[in-house]
Amino acid sequence: MDPTPATTRIAQFDVCYTQFLDPQGRARGELPGFAADADEMRDMYRWLALTRAFDKKAVALQRTGRLGTYAACLGQEAIGVAIGKALRPEDIFMPAYREYAAQFLRGVPMQNILLYWGGDERGMAYPEGTPAHHDFPLSVPIGTHVPQAVGVAYAVRLRKQPRVVLASCGDGATSKGDFAEAVSSAKLWNLPLVFLVNNNQWAISVPRERQTGAQTLAQKAFAGGLPGEQVDGNDMIAVRHVLERAVERARAGGGPSLVEAITYRLHDHTTADDARRYRSEDEVKAAWERCPIKRLKAWLEGRSWWTDADEERLQAEGAARAEAAAQAFLTTPPEPPQAIFDHLYERLPSQFEWQREEVKSAGPKGDC
Amino acid sequence: MDPTPATTRIAQFDVCYTQFLDPQGRARGELPGFAADADEMRDMYRWLALTRAFDKKAVALQRTGRLGTYAACLGQEAIGVAIGKALRPEDIFMPAYREYAAQFLRGVPMQNILLYWGGDERGMAYPEGTPAHHDFPLSVPIGTHVPQAVGVAYAVRLRKQPRVVLASCGDGATSKGDFAEAVSSAKLWNLPLVFLVNNNQWAISVPRERQTGAQTLAQKAFAGGLPGEQVDGNDMIAVRHVLERAVERARAGGGPSLVEAITYRLHDHTTADDARRYRSEDEVKAAWERCPIKRLKAWLEGRSWWTDADEERLQAEGAARAEAAAQAFLTTPPEPPQAIFDHLYERLPSQFEWQREEVKSAGPKGDC
Amino acid sequence: MANLAIIEAINLALHSEMARDPDVVVLGEDIGRNGGVFRATLGLLDTFGPERVIDTPLAETLVAAMSIGLSTQGIRPVAEVQFSGFLYPCVDQVVNHATRLRNRTRGRMSCPLVIRSPNWGGIHAPEHHSEALETTFAHMPGLRVVCPSNPARAYGLLLAAIRDPDPVIFLEPTRCYRLFKAPVEDNGAALPLDTAFVEREGGDITLVSWGATMHETRLAADALAEQGIAAEVIDVATLKPLDMDTILESVAKTGRCVIVQEAPRAGGWASEIAANIAEHGLLSLFAPVMRASGYDTIMPLARSEKVYIPDVARILREVRKVFEIAPKN
Amino acid sequence: MANLAIIEAINLALHSEMARDPDVVVLGEDIGRNGGVFRATLGLLDTFGPERVIDTPLAETLVAAMSIGLSTQGIRPVAEVQFSGFLYPCVDQVVNHATRLRNRTRGRMSCPLVIRSPNWGGIHAPEHHSEALETTFAHMPGLRVVCPSNPARAYGLLLAAIRDPDPVIFLEPTRCYRLFKAPVEDNGAALPLDTAFVEREGGDITLVSWGATMHETRLAADALAEQGIAAEVIDVATLKPLDMDTILESVAKTGRCVIVQEAPRAGGWASEIAANIAEHGLLSLFAPVMRASGYDTIMPLARSEKVYIPDVARILREVRKVFEIAPKN
Ligand SMILES: Cc1ncc(C[n+]2csc(CCOP(=O)(O)OP(=O)(O)O)c2C)c(N)n1
Ligand SMILES: Cc1ncc(C[n+]2csc(CCOP(=O)(O)OP(=O)(O)O)c2C)c(N)n1
Ligand SMILES: [Mg+2]
Numbered sequence A, B: 001m002d003p004t005p006a007t008t009r010i011a012q013f014d015v016c017y018t019q020f021l022d023p024q025g026r027a028r029g030e031l032p033g034f035a036a037d038a039d040e041m042r043d044m045y046r047w048l049a050l051t052r053a054f055d056k057k058a059v060a061l062q063r064t065g066r067l068g069t070y071a072a073c074l075g076q077e078a079i080g081v082a083i084g085k086a087l088r089p090e091d092i093f094m095p096a097y098r099e100y101a102a103q104f105l106r107g108v109p110m111q112n113i114l115l116y117w118g119g120d121e122r123g124m125a126y127p128e129g130t131p132a133h134h135d136f137p138l139s140v141p142i143g144t145h146v147p148q149a150v151g152v153a154y155a156v157r158l159r160k161q162p163r164v165v166l167a168s169c170g171d172g173a174t175s176k177g178d179f180a181e182a183v184s185s186a187k188l189w190n191l192p193l194v195f196l197v198n199n200n201q202w203a204i205s206v207p208r209e210r211q212t213g214a215q216t217l218a219q220k221a222f223a224g225g226l227p228g229e230q231v232d233g234n235d236m237i238a239v240r241h242v243l244e245r246a247v248e249r250a251r252a253g254g255g256p257s258l259v260e261a262i263t264y265r266l267h268d269h270t271t272a273d274d275a276r277r278y279r280s281e282d283e284v285k286a287a288w289e290r291c292p293i294k295r296l297k298a299w300l301e302g303r304s305w306w307t308d309a310d311e312e313r314l315q316a317e318g319a320a321r322a323e324a325a326a327q328a329f330l331t332t333p334p335e336p337p338q339a340i341f342d343h344l345y346e347r348l349p350s351q352f353e354w355q356r357e358e359v360k361s362a363g364p365k366g367d368c
Numbered sequence C, D: 001m002a003n004l005a006i007i008e009a010i011n012l013a014l015h016s017e018m019a020r021d022p023d024v025v026v027l028g029e030d031i032g033r034n035g036g037v038f039r040a041t042l043g044l045l046d047t048f049g050p051e052r053v054i055d056t057p058l059a060e061t062l063v064a065a066m067s068i069g070l071s072t073q074g075i076r077p078v079a080e081v082q083f084s085g086f087l088y089p090c091v092d093q094v095v096n097h098a099t100r101l102r103n104r105t106r107g108r109m110s111c112p113l114v115i116r117s118p119n120w121g122g123i124h125a126p127e128h129h130s131e132a133l134e135t136t137f138a139h140m141p142g143l144r145v146v147c148p149s150n151p152a153r154a155y156g157l158l159l160a161a162i163r164d165p166d167p168v169i170f171l172e173p174t175r176c177y178r179l180f181k182a183p184v185e186d187n188g189a190a191l192p193l194d195t196a197f198v199e200r201e202g203g204d205i206t207l208v209s210w211g212a213t214m215h216e217t218r219l220a221a222d223a224l225a226e227q228g229i230a231a232e233v234i235d236v237a238t239l240k241p242l243d244m245d246t247i248l249e250s251v252a253k254t255g256r257c258v259i260v261q262e263a264p265r266a267g268g269w270a271s272e273i274a275a276n277i278a279e280h281g282l283l284s285l286f287a288p289v290m291r292a293s294g295y296d297t298i299m300p301l302a303r304s305e306k307v308y309i310p311d312v313a314r315i316l317r318e319v320r321k322v323f324e325i326a327p328k329n
């Protein structure tokens, strides 16, 4: 724009980027308070590692024909752990589908995730008594759950509850109108709502820069007048800090905001995908250098908060938990066939009874 | 955001506002080149006045039961004239429904607009040989035509044509996901595309500030990495200048952009609406002070480019044209009933022939 | 007991249920200060305040999605979509989420929401304001689709829809909003959401319809009565779940059936009813099941809308065909 | 003449028509470098370049709207939507614009576009990847809805769809993509878009289906043949406009009919066909028209999808009912 005397600047917007640890795990400056708590930091590391162990197991189950299509979270574990740590039990989490770590922290048993990708709806019946029990299930239709978060947060505000709603979605999801309608409206009611964009650089085969003309995804916040910021999503400390700040601002009445967490999808899109078709091995290799687990481990070790023995114990725990989950999943008997009618309505209208009866008398047909 | 040493600013966005004439019609500084052309400036004034005469006639026809629901453009005429002037004949205009002035400039006969709101599809059969013949018809489902503009502009670019596509919509439309999907994607292909937001402060009864949390609508551009700016849409000189600049940038390969033109809906939303239910008379009265016609007239008079005799002639022309359009509309015989099948497909499949026959033999049932 | 028009009965039901149940909220475009473009929500803002009477931005996907979000939290949202032609942006949210959240979480979560919208043509409205959406929704598993046709049913069925634990699409007959008044008791009593209403008994032919075309159907029955033909008139009212028992019972008695719908013929709900009769009532039929229907063309603009909408003449034409094949003896 | 699977025939048709007509472009998510998640667009990017093979952002409304915009300019867009469960965000654009632009401009503009999508279940895919969308679209005036069921028809019907001057929804049988191979001649010859195919002649009963369930229907016909029952098998292929003549001719001969569909039963296209038989073929029927159908419930996740999808046993059960009422003499 050529400014003329008749042109005045009326608004200005910034996008900031936060990173505490460099890829080698060296602190770039002063760290947030929680980083002084060795137990807490070790716990975060533990969840990263457990999630990776789970992920590995799930892929292995799929590769051996014992699980359906699975969407791995390899390399993106820190975002999930950050969500799990930033939210309080009473908060409401509305995931896309790669934030397993957050779900684990909120009480979703690992076998539930396996059941889900194994084709069993009971995978999304998260147990009573856990925070996850009031969380949303995974959402496959991309971005569609995001505007629902506006309604959930509205309900929270209506009831004057001190709860925060966090909806996460991928970089691809930010192209959907659903996402934009949510962002555009959230500030109207000053909702206690955080939008988290899990920018893993790819939406199946479409790279981030072919997804939108926007230079950052954080700036999509401005379309709704929200603050939007970027954070290194592979820096466990940074992503937790930034998310926690956004969540607590929302809780304190400071309104909605958007966080874009930069990460990288180290795995194929799902087990049904072959990413070598569309991206270079070099790119993936370079991304491994920014792995969140390696980075936090280096930092912990630098502080002498982590030993080889700790690591060995943790690896064993991860393998054992993943194996236990796999066993629980594999030994879960299928539902009776007529279960496909049992949660259609609160009470099945009599008009559909004969269909349920037909299915019941035809007997089991399931497989998988 | 509390900046820490770990936080860096990575992007910045400005929204500017342009106004050349103050509400009294006084130039606030140097004017763009076209303002030195007295004939051109008078021509713009003429189109403003003709449009207002048409608008008045249409409302009168509705009030006397001779037209269906009509959406007036009272007070918003300058935006339409600016579009008409900024576009070349070969460009493609995709209107919402209040930019009649642009349509008139591009060759839509006034009676076509009356036919349309009078409930006759032929109103949108814009005449061959006019630029409007390749323009889109009015679009009632709010915002839905905007993403279509991405496809139209893509076709233009594919064919390497030196044409620009301009899609206009209201402030309310910017809340639709359709609008956001278009904005988000337009820069990916560097399309020759201008989004014009006709911000008349109201979407039926919903005021601009209850439409979105965004401080301006111009900043919705940033969600797609486009430049976005605001202009005084009631300042004929400013809105033409800013639009022309956006159109010519697009034509020159400079890519898509978004212009938010600030105006005010002086009339009820449509003739079916009663705006007194939800907004104050004071607000409307104050808005009349910013009327674009009054403003340009004052400026023209200040330069001695417009006389009372000119005004009288123009008013007479406007009344005569509007009356002629009304007569042409009122004397247009209805289509035969079976016409409801004649443009359903290029050739009506034989399966539907009997329906067409049934309608034909039942004879006319139309009214209105 | 007041004499009310359908739109007034809807307004009364909303007032009544919002007063009774503090968890009920209404939302939509222009439903607050403006009271809705048809005034269905008139007075709600003043009575219940802006927290429970939510003017939304112009974004129908958001309206549906917000309703889903609210309903998962125990709120009972009643959304208004201004005209049913603008319901299409809600379809994805309704079918991919609202109808299946209960099922996909095995009962952990649910969506007790209502989406109301004026449906069908006949008021000389602008383009896209006269659509017939009932079949699109009624085909979706997990949904209830309700189409009231008189004031008392509008009141009682809307109460039922709001109280129902599952999602309900509530399509109101725009052109009948103020067409006639009838007594409505504000007794807070819901009507059943799975029952067709036999409005008028008759042994010669069964006329089946719902929503706006109930009006033309009633007039057709009047006209037939004058010709000495006793039509049984059934208001389907709830399209899903569909009460075929009532229809089949009637057809068993009359042996003749004409179904009246305004939606396009191909794949309309009349076809579903006819198919069920063909399956379960074939042996009682004296003549083919005929459909007096909207045509398989775009709803025309105002000047030709009467060409499209099935009128009494079109209904009688189908009835005549039936009696030509199977004369009254 | 090559032996091709359905997915290969689709790929061949795209290659062939893009080579023949420079105005044809393809667009959609992951259709470029990745060749589509099912590889329908394999090789197109290398052959025709990124200007004509457009990887879109993840926005289905945009994909539909871009297709509309492109088609108005004389381009022939062939859009892919990754799974039909993600077609819902296209519905508004299709019904409020694509199907009616010609009509509302009285022929001045038109939308010769194709939207392709894998439809129906059976591949153990994740949630929302196994939906049956055909009826939702077939109810819309101004549209053509095409569901191929074998490689040659996939090739010929897709060519026809691309060349058709009006919008076409093209729903492909996901679970049959690679199920079998059959000869396909790459002769650039389109098949008619308004004609059902009598695949197998027989005088005892008419079996009608389309898309994926044609497979189970063929197997059912085989099983019946072993029992000495000669089934006439009709592939509807084009749901809209619907070729009832072919179906009615067959029913006139057999007097018995079972319609097989995977979509939910209520309001499915089987109901439309049954309603038309009830209207026009009533007198030739020996027994009720039965529907072997998907159920009125949410398509289950992979473990139970076979419970939902009509299999040979379910088809034979409906056939048995027919013969119980009207035994073969
Ligand atoms: C509405 C919709 N369209 C298409 C798909 C198919 N699909 C599944 S995942 C995916 C890419 C998602 O990308 P992103 O949002 O970045 O999330 P990521 O998988 O990278 O975590 C696509 C296109 C879908 N699930 N939903
Ligand atoms: C998708 C859709 N939703 C609702 C409506 C009903 N409606 C017609 S105009 C309008 C307000 C439009 O506001 P805006 O975009 O600001 O345009 P304006 O009328 O002010 O020019 C609404 C809600 C519609 N036409 N389309
Ligand atoms: Mg991604």
Ligand SMILES: [Mg+2]
Binding pocket: B170, B171, B172, B198, B199, B200, B201, B202, B203, B204
């Ligand atoms: Mg406006």
